[in-house]
Amino acid sequence: MFYKDDRLALFIDGSNLHAAAKSLGFDLDYKLLRQEFERRGKLIRAYYYTALLESEEYSPIRPLIDWLNYNGYTIVTKPAREYTDSMGRRRVKGNMDIELAVDAMELAPRLDHAVLFSGDGDFRPLVEALQRQGVRVSVVSTMRSQPPMIADELRRQADNFIELDALRDIVGRPPREPREPAPAPTTET
Template identity: 75%
Template sequence: MANTGERIALFIDGANLYATAKSLGFDIDYKRLLREFQNKGRLIRAFYYTALIEDQEYSSIRPLIDWLDYNGYAVVTKPTKEFVDSLGRRKVKGNMDIELAVDAMEMADHLDHIVLFSGDGDFRSLVEALQRKGVRVSVISTVTTQPPMIADELRRQADEFIDLIHLANRVGRDPGDRSDRPPPARQQERRPVTPGSVPNEGELEEDDEE
């Protein structure tokens, strides 16, 4: 697709995109992902949303968040809440839907095209509201898994649905390229991420979200 000059913003549901790519058997290369959409138009902003466990001294996803902060992404985080349910099971609550929706509506008047990386059906109403404001909305997820990672109502509402599997060769990490990867999360020491190296979220255990 040629550069059309349209004003584009990316809204990435971090946990959802991580799970979708993992289900398809590849890891996202966020440097390539940013470049892919910079080539499609005038990229105004790329938002990345994720929750972090409250009071945890070190999160395994922190190297990725730090890299994104340094390299062109607007990272939005909030603390999760841990609790034990009635059956004694540990649960983590940390939904970023409201933050994403508020930012999208605030940006809508300055955009022509929003690309939403999520399959969450809760975003159907947001997509409809953005369309009423004249914004074209593309949704990226997948239907190639069983069950599909995208809710049917969200797919139907979108102006365009793009299956992530069709972008794998353009935004996926080369499995043979390990030169700038951090060690697996369980073995990581607490160390800063330099702006030149890209952590691989496939090697980072993202905290659970509901």
């Protein structure tokens, strides 16, 4: 489904991709991910979308965002909103669907192939709209998690479905060795 002269772009729904990889038990190496798709065609853009909590002084995602920004990814963020649900639990809402859809539609006239890293069924109309403009669309997510992370309607709409688990050996980080606890200090008498 990929041709060497394809102009392609990656559209990464950060929280969705992270959840899918985590459900499969591995971490992504974003350097290898970018290299893999540079190998598959002429990579025009690699977008990464995520919402950030502004109320937190330090966000655990900040180092990843900074690294991606310095390594060829276009980062799109917006503030996440905190709210309390009907059960009194603190929740965070930070949907990036509109930003991703607008960028994909703006770039579509300069693309042959769009690769969407998300299983969110809300993207089915976007995939259909890109296809009407002559852009082939591959969707990367997983059916191997319980429950599957890919919405059936999105998988059916896409020109090509790429199982994330099949990319594990190409774009996955090797598991980290557990750290040894520091030896307890000894006192000599």
